[in-house]
Amino acid sequence: MGHYVLRRVLQMIPVFFGATLLIFLMVYSLPGDPIAAMFGDKAADPAQVASLRHKYYLDQPLWKQYLHYMNNIFHLDFGTSFTGRPVSEIMADAFPVTIRLALVAFFFEIFIGLPLGLIAGLYRGSIADTLVLVLTLIVISIPVFVLGYIAQTIFAINLGWVTATVQDSKDITQLILPGLVLASLSLAYVARLTRTSIGENLRADYMRTAVAKGLPRHTIIGRHLLRNSLIPVVTFLGTDLGALMGGAIVTEGIFNIAGVGNVLYKAINQKEGPTVVGIVTVLVLVYLVASLVVDLLYAVLDPRIRYA
Amino acid sequence: MPDMIEKTAPAGENAIPAQRGTAAEAKAEKPRSLGLDAWHDLRKRPVFVISAVLIVLLVLFAIAPSLFTSVDPRAGDLRNHYLTKPNYLHFFQGDWFGYDGQGRSIYARMIYGARASVVVGICVTAGVTVLGGLLGMIAGYYGGWVDTIVSRFTDMVFGIPLLLGALVILNAFQVRTVWSVVFALVVLGWTQMTRVMRGSVITVKQSDYVTAAKALGAGTGRIMFKHILPNAIAPVIVVATIALGGYIATEATLSFLGIGLQDPTISWGIDINSAQKVIRQAPFALFFPAGMLSVTVLAFIMLGDAVRDALDPKLR
Numbered sequence: 001m002g003h004y005v006l007r008r009v010l011q012m013i014p015v016f017f018g019a020t021l022l023i024f025l026m027v028y029s030l031p032g033d034p035i036a037a038m039f040g041d042k043a044a045d046p047a048q049v050a051s052l053r054h055k056y057y058l059d060q061p062l063w064k065q066y067l068h069y070m071n072n073i074f075h076l077d078f079g080t081s082f083t084g085r086p087v088s089e090i091m092a093d094a095f096p097v098t099i100r101l102a103l104v105a106f107f108f109e110i111f112i113g114l115p116l117g118l119i120a121g122l123y124r125g126s127i128a129d130t131l132v133l134v135l136t137l138i139v140i141s142i143p144v145f146v147l148g149y150i151a152q153t154i155f156a157i158n159l160g161w162v163t164a165t166v167q168d169s170k171d172i173t174q175l176i177l178p179g180l181v182l183a184s185l186s187l188a189y190v191a192r193l194t195r196t197s198i199g200e201n202l203r204a205d206y207m208r209t210a211v212a213k214g215l216p217r218h219t220i221i222g223r224h225l226l227r228n229s230l231i232p233v234v235t236f237l238g239t240d241l242g243a244l245m246g247g248a249i250v251t252e253g254i255f256n257i258a259g260v261g262n263v264l265y266k267a268i269n270q271k272e273g274p275t276v277v278g279i280v281t282v283l284v285l286v287y288l289v290a291s292l293v294v295d296l297l298y299a300v301l302d303p304r305i306r307y308a
Numbered sequence: 309m310p311d312m313i314e315k316t317a318p319a320g321e322n323a324i325p326a327q328r329g330t331a332a333e334a335k336a337e338k339p340r341s342l343g344l345d346a347w348h349d350l351r352k353r354p355v356f357v358i359s360a361v362l363i364v365l366l367v368l369f370a371i372a373p374s375l376f377t378s379v380d381p382r383a384g385d386l387r388n389h390y391l392t393k394p395n396y397l398h399f400f401q402g403d404w405f406g407y408d409g410q411g412r413s414i415y416a417r418m419i420y421g422a423r424a425s426v427v428v429g430i431c432v433t434a435g436v437t438v439l440g441g442l443l444g445m446i447a448g449y450y451g452g453w454v455d456t457i458v459s460r461f462t463d464m465v466f467g468i469p470l471l472l473g474a475l476v477i478l479n480a481f482q483v484r485t486v487w488s489v490v491f492a493l494v495v496l497g498w499t500q501m502t503r504v505m506r507g508s509v510i511t512v513k514q515s516d517y518v519t520a521a522k523a524l525g526a527g528t529g530r531i532m533f534k535h536i537l538p539n540a541i542a543p544v545i546v547v548a549t550i551a552l553g554g555y556i557a558t559e560a561t562l563s564f565l566g567i568g569l570q571d572p573t574i575s576w577g578i579d580i581n582s583a584q585k586v587i588r589q590a591p592f593a594l595f596f597p598a599g600m601l602s603v604t605v606l607a608f609i610m611l612g613d614a615v616r617d618a619l620d621p622k623l624r
Contacts, residue, residue: 011460018464026476141606143557145564146598149584157588242469249471250561265565268475276476284467 008295012288017070019284020277024066027273035082056082056274069277078278081267087278090263095282097169098259101252102244104172104179105186109237113187117194117233118226124199132195136188148181148254165256178255182248186240193236197229204228230301238294242287346618356614362607369422381416381574388413394592405596409582414593418600421576424569425604427486429556432493437548440498444505445540449513449532458502466499470558478567489559489568497555504547508540515539542619550612553605560601576601 035044035052053059056079057068072079078087120132139147155177156164166174201207202225210220249261256262260279267275350356369376385407394406394414405414447458470493477492478484512518513536521535562568563577571578576597583593 014460015463015467018461019467022464023468023473023476026473026480029480137606137609138602141553141609142598142602143560143564143605145561146580146594146602149587149594149598153587153591249475249565253565264472265475268472268479269567271479280468280472283469283472287467 005292005296008292012292016284016288020070020281021066023280023284024069024277025062027276028062028065056080073281078281079274081272081275082270083272087274090275091260091279091282094258094260094263094279097257098245098248098252098261100169100172101175101179101182101248101257101259102241104175105183105244106237106241108180108183109187109190109240112183113190114194114233117191118198118221120191121195121198121202121229122221124195129195132191136191139184139188144181144185145250145254147184148178148251151177151181152254169257169259175257178251178257181254182244182251186236186244189236190233193233194229197232198225201225201229227301231298234297234301235294238290238297239287242283242290245283245286346615349618350614353614353617355610356618359607359610359614362603363611366422366426366604366607369419370426373416373419373423376419377413377416379413379416381412381420382572384410384412386411406590406592408579408593409586409590414579414596417574417579418576418596420574421579421597421600422604424486424573424575425556425559425601428489428493428559429552429608431486431490432497432555433548433552435490435494436498436501436551437544439494440501441505441541441544443498444502444507444544445509445532445537447502448506448509448540449528449536451510455506459506462499462502465496466503468496470496471561474558474562475565475567478562484568484570486569486573489562493555493558497551500547500551501544504543505540508543509536512536512540546612546616546619549615550609553608553612556608557601557605 035049035056035058050059057065060068069079076088078091080086081090116132116136120129123129142150152164155161162177163174166178168174206224206228207220210224215224245260248257248259249265251257252259252261253265260283264276264279266272267279373381388403388407388411392403392407395403396405398404403413403415405418408414408417443458443462447455447462473496474489474492477495478488481488518531518535521531526535559568560575560577560580563575564581566581568577569575579597580594580601583590583597587594
């Protein structure tokens, strides 16, 4: 087990550096000069430009900038944005909001998606199964931004059940609707994945054995069927947690939530290189750790999998 | 179980007379290949027929939009403001679904918007399948350090979220056309195909017929493309068909965020973005392009589902 974790962590290192290098290159090789933009319409003083360039390390070749940046990150220094605010401060504001939203969405995925898939898988061909299939298909094909506006119009504007935008992200009740919208697509995938997996495992030999032994139904389903069927679902949920953190650009925009997606979208448009690279670096880390945790969870779910 | 037997039985009946008969007869009742078999299976599925009809219609919209409307989708007449309600009885006319904020026919824009979506969807899918498939083939076939390099590089690109990466890349373009969107999505999207192809090739590589081909002295290229590719491509086709709908949705999302396609290109995403500001006064301005987009994505996902069911022997 320890050996396996070590090997996986070692494998993560080049992936981490590669992914951050890619995003670094993409951001900093963009045309457009952020320093010149800081002066607006005023003519820039060359000495001031030079000193600012030096301050942001922009006077160095790109590879040196990257090494410098990485070195700083290992000292937990994410640099300063072009507006002068430390990037770590920007992230400290945005990440808690997004984490709360992602957790609400994750909750819906597990507690709505899984049961739906379980019911559909157990009663294949029934009305419930067809209903789940049709509903998930509809949810998958409606893009999130359309779904967001429909939900906002119906539940906030027409029915008035919730506020149309999130005023206080600490208030979980305000996050329910955005969380549901954010979760919708993955929720549908979770339901479909669970359904397929349950359907495959229902025919397995160990299921027949469990039934023949006369085990009670809830034991068969809970201990044998569900545990074996969860592996592909856990894989999906693990990678999805990373996606929920960064992929909330649209949902956060519609419901006006000051989370990572919103900050990132603005930063990309304003060519705020340090902010973009800083946030994406953290997102890549989250993704890598999530996929490691998923692999380790396999062993918990399925004792046949051993990491020697 | 019973329907498994029923399904395999006709194929068995076909195979036996083919062996017994003369050469001409054998040709007439040749046992079907996996592809042909899938096609026979597909034609009977209502889901496939519905999605195929929708897709043919969409492609027609994309190729020849003027067959369906004679109204110029870019002609704005401010007398036809979005506040003039749609006239649902004026079939196929400019005011069928009303006008948008600049007095342009929503119906005409729905039809003309298909082109951007279809072109992006098909080109991105073709791009990622060729690029990702080739890399996956190389990694899976050669194994060893080649596999390590390709796989780690795939992991790196996979670690960058698709939407974020596309936003950054597209920001570099001053003028964004359909091709810049295709470029951004191909650059970031090939990883999925590489993973699927690699796994598939590794399984197929160990087959006896590959060993036989090697023993007969077939070259690497011949083994790869004549023996492995046809047997390893099925899962890639399935993933590609399902992903096509996703790429169309991503294009619309990017255009909606204002970082994808730009005017004068007509895109449902742009139209949805301008309609969301007037959602309370003119919900129809949002509803029709959004509905069109959803039906398009739905059609491709249904097609992918049907193709998967037909190609996956495990489900038979």
